[in-house]
Amino acid sequence: TPIPEESDPVPEFTAKDVQALRQASGAGMMDAKRALTENDGDFDAAAQWLREKGLAKAASRSDRENNQGAVAVAVDTDAVVAAIVELKCETDFVAKSDQFTELAEEIAGLVLEGGEDAAAQKADAIDELKVTLKENIELGRVVRFAAAEGNLLDTYLHVQSDRGVNAVLVELAGGTPELAHDVAVHIAFSKPPYLSRDEVPTDQVEAERASLEAITKAEGKPEAAWPKIIEGRLNGWYKERVLLEQGFVRDEKQTISQLLGDASIVRFAQVVIGA
Numbered sequence: 001t002p003i004p005e006e007s008d009p010v011p012e013f014t015a016k017d018v019q020a021l022r023q024a025s026g027a028g029m030m031d032a033k034r035a036l037t038e039n040d041g042d043f044d045a046a047a048q049w050l051r052e053k054g055l056a057k058a059a060s061r062s063d064r065e066n067n068q069g070a071v072a073v074a075v076d077t078d079a080v081v082a083a084i085v086e087l088k089c090e091t092d093f094v095a096k097s098d099q100f101t102e103l104a105e106e107i108a109g110l111v112l113e114g115g116e117d118a119a120a121q122k123a124d125a126i127d128e129l130k131v132t133l134k135e136n137i138e139l140g141r142v143v144r145f146a147a148a149e150g151n152l153l154d155t156y157l158h159v160q161s162d163r164g165v166n167a168v169l170v171e172l173a174g175g176t177p178e179l180a181h182d183v184a185v186h187i188a189f190s191k192p193p194y195l196s197r198d199e200v201p202t203d204q205v206e207a208e209r210a211s212l213e214a215i216t217k218a219e220g221k222p223e224a225a226w227p228k229i230i231e232g233r234l235n236g237w238y239k240e241r242v243l244l245e246q247g248f249v250r251d252e253k254q255t256i257s258q259l260l261g262d263a264s265i266v267r268f269a270q271v272v273i274g275a
Contacts, residue, residue: 013041025050028127064136067274068095070163073155074108080147082155083111084167084271085119086140087126094133095273096162103129104164107139116142143269145169151266154180156188165273175263185249186256187268191275192243195265200241208237243268 013036021032021043027050035046035053069088076082087104089095103125110118119142130137147153151173158166168187172180194200212233216226239245243265244257256265 017041017043021046021050022127026127026130028124028131030124031127064090066090066136066138068092069140069273070095070101070104070165071157071167071271071273072101072104072108072164073157073167073169074105074112075153075155076112079153081112081145082153082169083108083116083142083144084155084169084269085111085142086271086273087137088140089133089137090135092161092163094135094137097133099129099133100137101163107142111142111144116144141271143169143271145171145267145269147171148173148266152177152180154184156181156184158188166270167272168268168270170268171266173264173266175260179260179263182248182250182259183256183265183268186246187243187270189249190243190246191270191272192241192246194241195243195268197238197242197245200238205234209234212237 017036018029018032021027021036022029025032025035025047027035031050031053032046035049036043039045039049066088068091069086071084071086074083074085085104085108087100087107089100094100103122106125107119107122110121114121119139122139126137126139145153148171151171152175153169153171154177155170156166156168157164160166166188168184170180170184170187172183209230212230213226216229216233221229235245239247244255244260246256248254248256248259251259
């Protein structure tokens with residue numbers, strides 16, 4: 001009986017070994033796995049292999065500022081589900097490149113179909129782009145809205161230098177598609193962090209009130225007038241931050257609350273590059 005030939009031994013390493021090599025080298029998952037396979041599971045030899053192949057360069061970029069990037073928006077055919085994805089990089093040159101913007105759009109499509117966690121499916125593609133484009137590239141904010149039955153969903157994307165830079169999702173109860181779009185456009189340009197006063201953190205309000213009290217007292221106005229002056233200034237401070245109290249961008253005399261009429265804003269989200 002012929003003696004069977006011995007097959008090549010299977011390198012022994014675990015998923016944790018692959019992850020550790022990724023973190024140490026900055027290489028993608030498949031590259032780290034291949035490096036360990038090529039080097040029989042030897043961590044140090046695998047790390048050296050990645051360096052020699054030019055696949056470990058991204059590690060030195062991980063601490064570099066990446067305030068540039070692109071945002072992509074995806075909406076389903078019925079306009080009841082929508083997603084925003086931010087992909088971050090270091091320069092606007094890379095941000096407007098086809099490879100970069102196409103990846104952002106692909107991730108947005110995945111999030112639209114599978115939820116926010118689906119963005120993780122493109123982790124290796126992001127790692128590979130780090131090496132290809134030689135910048136600190138990473139996934140930024142990911143948002144997905146699924147409108148409740150009967151509600152309206154609208155989006156707005158401001159494009160600059162061939163890439164999205166400012167994206168908005170808004171869900172409206174009642175109203176019309178035109179109203180929802182007007183609100184989305186307003187949010188894009190006014191950038192309110194909060195929907196209503198109830199959402200503004202108490203500590204921020206207290207700090208602002210204390211500051212306004214000090215300013216008002218220092219102006220030498222009659223003490224009896226202080227409460228009214230402080231309250232007026234605090235209302236102005238709220239107007240800068242609270243969507244419902246802002247003057248509509250197309251008609252400052254009308255607040256967003258007045259614009260809505262019987263409709264109401266359920267929620268909104270905004271992603272702005274560099275914010």
